[in-house]
Amino acid sequence: MIVARRFLVPLFGFLGLVTVLALGFRLQDPHLLPSQMLNRPLPAFNLPRLGNPSKTWSEKDLYGKVSLLNVWATWCPSCVHEHPQLMRISREQDISIFGINYNDDTVKALAWLQRYGDPFQLNIADHDGQLAIDLGVYGAPETFLLDAKGIIRYRHVGVVDEQVWADIFTPMIAELNRQDGGS
Amino acid sequence: MIIELGHFALILALAMSCCLAVLPAIGVHMEKAVLMRTGGSLAAGMFVFTLISFICLALAFIGDDFSVAYVARNSNSLLPVYYKLSAVWGAHEGSFLLWCLVMSSWTLAVALFSQQLTDDMRARVLAVLGSVSIGFYLFLIFTSNPFDRTLPFFPSEGTDLNPLLQDFGLIVHPPLLYIGYVGLSVPFAFAIASLSSGKLDAAWARWSRPWTNAAWAFLTMGITLGSWWAYYELGWGGWWFWDAVENASFMPWLIATALIHSLAATEKRGVFRSWTVLLAISAFSFSLLGAFLVRSGVLTSVHAFAVDPERGVFILWYLVIVIGGSLLLYGIRAGKMGVSVGFGWLSRESFILANNLILTVSAITVLLGTIYPLIYEWFSSGQKISVGPPYFNMVFVPLMLPLIVLMALSSGSRWRRTTTEVLLAKQPLRLLLSGVVCLIFCLLTSTWNLWFLAVSFISIWLIVNLLADVRFRLGKRGFAGLLKQTPSYYGMWLGHIGIALSALGIVTTVIMSEEIDLLMSPGDKTQIAGYDLTFEGVERVMGPNYSADRGIFEISRQDRVIEMLYPEKRLYSPSQNVMTEADISVSFWRDVYVALGEPIGNQAWSVRVHVKPLVRWIWLGGILVAIGGFTTILDKRYRRLKIARQQQFRSDTPVQASLA
CATH class of the missing domain: 2.40.128 (Lipocalin)
Structure with missing residues (x-):
C-alpha cells in the first residue's frame, strides 16, 4: 500500500503534542510540590518591598511563626477569586500571610490591593520572577505553608477556597502549631 | 431510589452506545440492511436513557438530596430553585453528564434528519458517533460519577454552589458551549465515515455543511456569552483573559471557522478535499483537547474543575485512541482522494485558502501559547514559566488584521478566476470613503492611536465593501432583489458584518476606556x-x-x-x-x-x-456572527440537492442492489 508521507504529518504532529501533554502531566501533578523543595528551607532572596523599593526583605523576615506565602498577580483572574478567602483568613485566623507579587507592575499591584483589600502582612515585589522560579512556581495563585523555621511544609497550586482551607490547611496548621508548642 | 435509577439509566446508555458503535458497523461489513438500520433506534435509546439520568440528577438537586456527594458539594437548601437546576452542570461531574446528554442529542438528530443518506453512509456515521460516545460514558461512570453517595453519614446541608456561578450567564453559557463543542463531532463522524468508505465526493461536503454551521454557530454563541459573563460577573471589567479554558474554546472555534469556509469550497468546486477532511478531524480534536486541558488540571485556570490525575490519564488515552486513530486513517486514505481541480491564483478559492492558512496558524499559535509552559518546563529540566495576555495580544492581533482585509476584498471575488481589475476597480472609491468615515470618527473622539486608526479603518472598509456588495447584487430590482439572495449569502454577510462590529468594539474599548x-x-x-x-x-x-x-x-x-x-x-x-x-x-x-x-x-x-x-459591540458582533451561522442552515439548496443525490446514490449502491 502506498501511503503519501505528507498525509501522515498531522499524525506525527499530534503524537508530539500528546508526548508533551503526557510528560507535562506526569512532571507536574499539580498536587505535589517537587520533592526537592518540600521540607527544605525557603530559598534565599533579597527583594524589595512592594511599592517601597528602598526597603528589602529576605527569607529571614518570614521566620518565627507558622505562615502562608501566597503568590499572586494582577494578571491572574484566579487571584481575584481567591482573594475573598485570603481576606477572611487574615480577618479571622491568627496566621500571617506573606505575598509574592509575581511578574507584575507595581502601580497596578498597589491599585489592585486598594481595590480588593490587602490581606498581606508584607508583600515582596518579585517582578522578574526570580524568587518564583527558585520556588518552582508554575502559575498564580500558589500558596506555600511555612513553619516557624521557614521550612516549606506544603504547597498548594491554584485557588485556596473555603474547602481547601478547611480540608487541607487547617489540620496541617494545627499540627504544625502543636509541634511548635511542644518543642 | 431516584439516584439509583439515574445511575442505572446511565449504564444502560453506555450499553446503547456500545451497541451503536458495533451493530451498524457489522451491518456495513456484512452488507446486512437490517443491522445497518439499528442505528436509529439505538441512537434514540441512548438519548432517552441519558435524558432519564439527567432528570434524576436534577430531581436530586431540587429535592435537596445531600446524600449525593455531588449535590452536597454544589447545592444548598437556600439556593433559589433555578440555580439548583443550573447547579446540575455547575461542576465537573454534572457538566460532563450534560456533555453526554448533548452528545446523545446530536446523535439522535443525525439519526432523525439523515433519511436522505444511503443506509450504508448513515450506519457508518452513527457508528462513529456511537464509538465516540462510549469513551464519554466510560469517563463519566468510572472517573466522575455524579451519582456517588455519601452514605451512611451524609451532611444535613450542602456547601452551596460557587457564588460566581449563581448567575444567569451560567444557566445558558455551558449548555451553548457544549452544544458547539460536541456538535463538531458530527462533521468529524462524516469525515471518518467517508474516509472509511472511500467515497469522498462533494456529497459529504454538502452533507456536513449545515451540521458544521449549526455547531459553529452554537460555539460562537457560547464564547460570546462566556465573554459577556466574565465582563459583568468577575467584577473587574475585563472581557477576555486568554485563560487556558477560554483558549480551549477558542481553538476549536478558529479551526471550525476555517472548516466552514473550506467546506464551501469543497462543495462548490471540489477543491481542498483532503484538507477539508483534515480540518473536520482537527476541529473535533481541538474540542476534545480543550476538554483535556480543562478537566485534567494540567493547566491551572479560573474555570478549572476539580483536579484529578486519574481523569487526566483517562482523557489522554481517549485522545490517543480517537484522534490518533482518526489521523492514522487519514494518513492511509487521504492520498486516494486525488482529483485536484485547478483554480486561478486570484479567485474565491485562493481567498479561502489564505483564510484557512491564517486561521490554522492562529489556532496553532494559541495552542503553543497555552501549552508552552509545559514544553518549557520539559526542556529546562523543571524551570517554570507562565505565558500571559502580552504574548497572545502580540501574536494574535497582527494575524487578525490581514484576515479582515481578506474578508473585505473577497466579497467581490468569483469562483475559479477573478481578474485584478474586477476586484480592485471600485476599491479606490471605497477606500476613500472608509478613510473619510474613519477620520471623522477619530476627529470626533480625538483619538490618534495607530492601532485604533488601523483596526477601525480596516473594519469600516469591510463594512463599506459588504454594503456595496449588497447594492451590487440588488442591481436594478431594488428591494425586490433582497428576496432573490440565498440564506447562505445573508449568513455570510451577517457573519462578516458581525466580525467588523466586534473588531470596532474591541479596538475602541481597549484604546478609549x-x-x-x-x-x-x-x-x-x-x-x-x-x-x-x-x-x-x-x-x-x-x-x-x-x-x-x-x-x-x-x-x-x-x-x-x-x-x-x-x-x-x-x-x-x-x-x-x-x-x-x-x-x-x-x-x-x-x-x-x-x-x-x-x-x-x-x-x-x-x-x-x-x-x-x-x-456592547463586541458581543453584538458575536451574536450577529452566530445568527449568520444559523441563517445559512435555512438554505433550501441543502434539502433539494440531497433528494436529487439520494436517487443517484440509491441506484448504484451494492447494498441496495442486493436487497432488490
Whole structure:
C-alpha cells in the first residue's frame, strides 16, 4: 500500500503534542510540590518591598511563626477569586500571610490591593520572577505553608477556597502549631 | 431510589452506545440492511436513557438530596430553585453528564434528519458517533460519577454552589458551549465515515455543511456569552483573559471557522478535499483537547474543575485512541482522494485558502501559547514559566488584521478566476470613503492611536465593501432583489458584518476606556469621561442566600440624570464567600460600570468606575456572527440537492442492489 508521507504529518504532529501533554502531566501533578523543595528551607532572596523599593526583605523576615506565602498577580483572574478567602483568613485566623507579587507592575499591584483589600502582612515585589522560579512556581495563585523555621511544609497550586482551607490547611496548621508548642 | 435509577439509566446508555458503535458497523461489513438500520433506534435509546439520568440528577438537586456527594458539594437548601437546576452542570461531574446528554442529542438528530443518506453512509456515521460516545460514558461512570453517595453519614446541608456561578450567564453559557463543542463531532463522524468508505465526493461536503454551521454557530454563541459573563460577573471589567479554558474554546472555534469556509469550497468546486477532511478531524480534536486541558488540571485556570490525575490519564488515552486513530486513517486514505481541480491564483478559492492558512496558524499559535509552559518546563529540566495576555495580544492581533482585509476584498471575488481589475476597480472609491468615515470618527473622539486608526479603518472598509456588495447584487430590482439572495449569502454577510462590529468594539474599548479607582463617602461626586457620578450611600439588603451592602450611585451628564446604579458587595451565608456584584449602565455607545471595593470605614468605600465605549459591540458582533451561522442552515439548496443525490446514490449502491 502506498501511503503519501505528507498525509501522515498531522499524525506525527499530534503524537508530539500528546508526548508533551503526557510528560507535562506526569512532571507536574499539580498536587505535589517537587520533592526537592518540600521540607527544605525557603530559598534565599533579597527583594524589595512592594511599592517601597528602598526597603528589602529576605527569607529571614518570614521566620518565627507558622505562615502562608501566597503568590499572586494582577494578571491572574484566579487571584481575584481567591482573594475573598485570603481576606477572611487574615480577618479571622491568627496566621500571617506573606505575598509574592509575581511578574507584575507595581502601580497596578498597589491599585489592585486598594481595590480588593490587602490581606498581606508584607508583600515582596518579585517582578522578574526570580524568587518564583527558585520556588518552582508554575502559575498564580500558589500558596506555600511555612513553619516557624521557614521550612516549606506544603504547597498548594491554584485557588485556596473555603474547602481547601478547611480540608487541607487547617489540620496541617494545627499540627504544625502543636509541634511548635511542644518543642 | 431516584439516584439509583439515574445511575442505572446511565449504564444502560453506555450499553446503547456500545451497541451503536458495533451493530451498524457489522451491518456495513456484512452488507446486512437490517443491522445497518439499528442505528436509529439505538441512537434514540441512548438519548432517552441519558435524558432519564439527567432528570434524576436534577430531581436530586431540587429535592435537596445531600446524600449525593455531588449535590452536597454544589447545592444548598437556600439556593433559589433555578440555580439548583443550573447547579446540575455547575461542576465537573454534572457538566460532563450534560456533555453526554448533548452528545446523545446530536446523535439522535443525525439519526432523525439523515433519511436522505444511503443506509450504508448513515450506519457508518452513527457508528462513529456511537464509538465516540462510549469513551464519554466510560469517563463519566468510572472517573466522575455524579451519582456517588455519601452514605451512611451524609451532611444535613450542602456547601452551596460557587457564588460566581449563581448567575444567569451560567444557566445558558455551558449548555451553548457544549452544544458547539460536541456538535463538531458530527462533521468529524462524516469525515471518518467517508474516509472509511472511500467515497469522498462533494456529497459529504454538502452533507456536513449545515451540521458544521449549526455547531459553529452554537460555539460562537457560547464564547460570546462566556465573554459577556466574565465582563459583568468577575467584577473587574475585563472581557477576555486568554485563560487556558477560554483558549480551549477558542481553538476549536478558529479551526471550525476555517472548516466552514473550506467546506464551501469543497462543495462548490471540489477543491481542498483532503484538507477539508483534515480540518473536520482537527476541529473535533481541538474540542476534545480543550476538554483535556480543562478537566485534567494540567493547566491551572479560573474555570478549572476539580483536579484529578486519574481523569487526566483517562482523557489522554481517549485522545490517543480517537484522534490518533482518526489521523492514522487519514494518513492511509487521504492520498486516494486525488482529483485536484485547478483554480486561478486570484479567485474565491485562493481567498479561502489564505483564510484557512491564517486561521490554522492562529489556532496553532494559541495552542503553543497555552501549552508552552509545559514544553518549557520539559526542556529546562523543571524551570517554570507562565505565558500571559502580552504574548497572545502580540501574536494574535497582527494575524487578525490581514484576515479582515481578506474578508473585505473577497466579497467581490468569483469562483475559479477573478481578474485584478474586477476586484480592485471600485476599491479606490471605497477606500476613500472608509478613510473619510474613519477620520471623522477619530476627529470626533480625538483619538490618534495607530492601532485604533488601523483596526477601525480596516473594519469600516469591510463594512463599506459588504454594503456595496449588497447594492451590487440588488442591481436594478431594488428591494425586490433582497428576496432573490440565498440564506447562505445573508449568513455570510451577517457573519462578516458581525466580525467588523466586534473588531470596532474591541479596538475602541481597549484604546478609549477610562477607569478610576477612588475613595468615596456618601455625598461625594466625581467626574469621568463627561459623566458625573454621585455616591449617595450604602444600604443593607437581603437576598435568598446572601446579605449585601448595596451602594447607591447616580450617574448624570450635564445635570440630566441618566440612571441610578446599585452595585453590591455580597456575603453568601452558606459558603461565607464574598462577591462583588458590579452594576452597569448599558447603552449602545458606551457602558458605565460601577463596582464597590472595600469599606474603608466611616461609611467611605473604595469605588471603581469604568467608562467603556462601544463595549456592547463586541458581543453584538458575536451574536450577529452566530445568527449568520444559523441563517445559512435555512438554505433550501441543502434539502433539494440531497433528494436529487439520494436517487443517484440509491441506484448504484451494492447494498441496495442486493436487497432488490
